[in-house]
Amino acid sequence: MKKTRKVILFYNPNSGNGMFKNNLDDIIARFQEADLMVVPLRASGDRIFDYLAELDKDTYQEEYAGIIAAGGDGTLNVCVNAMVENGIDLPLAVFPAGTANDFASYFEIPTNLDGMIEIALSGNTTKADVGVVNGHYFINVAAIGQVVDVSQKTDPTLKNSIGILAYYLKGLSEVPTLKPVPVTLTTPERVYREKMYFMVVMNGRSAGGFRKISPDSEINDGMLDVLLFRKIPPLEMPSFFMRVLHGTHPESKYVLHFKTSKLLLESKEDLPTDIDGEHGKKLPLDFTMLPGRLRVATREMNMGIGSKDPQKEQEE
16 A cells, blocks of 8 residues: 655744644645645744654655745744754755745745645755854855844834835834944955944845845855945945845945855954844854755756655666
């Protein structure tokens, strides 16, 4: 008798105004039609870590077809950290329902449920890098400075009601208080000593709803994209803000932009940090990259959740 394989659905019940909680039965039905059993895990506590830790590392790929992370970038970050820490290599489908959904936007994952499920079952994946900072993993962005903790300060109710605009409004409110902070950036190529307003270390291209914050980033090139924002004269702030919206700011004299495989960030100041929209580690920050660590379900052809398991394919 053919054994039905499982799919782990790690979902945030509060994301997307309860989209996944309200549609859980429909999701289960769609996967059952594809001969896949959904194992729902609510995003709370260490549940996903504990669940993945208990999987048999020799046989889990025969039992499980993939993992779905349903929620915002913060939910996805928790899921990826649990996967990497436990050595789990399964196709990962992203069901975006957060405010910005920066990682999902890179892969052009649709925001409607039918589109998400279609891609998850397509059998297609694309490799994606995973960033590492002080032993913690991130999939999209690590941000440092006086305005990059905007998502942490933005009222959740406001975020759910007006979405990305909430980030913009909060960010603009921080501008009058900005002060340049001395930092040292050490890479294998050179050492930079700068005074910055804030900076981002990117794996993807967008952050906090700014779709072109790092327009040249490639999520599977094995490199970190670093953008440091220097002191900007107040009169030039509005025009610079427009450059950021259009993705032309990397060429500005007010931006230090480079790619590297390793980075050490140091400062005497205690700066706020943010990893994929959540509170980050304290400085100093030591960055590296895990090239191609994830297999993300996309429209591109490879192996995804809807595929047969590797061992059975070889036997056939």
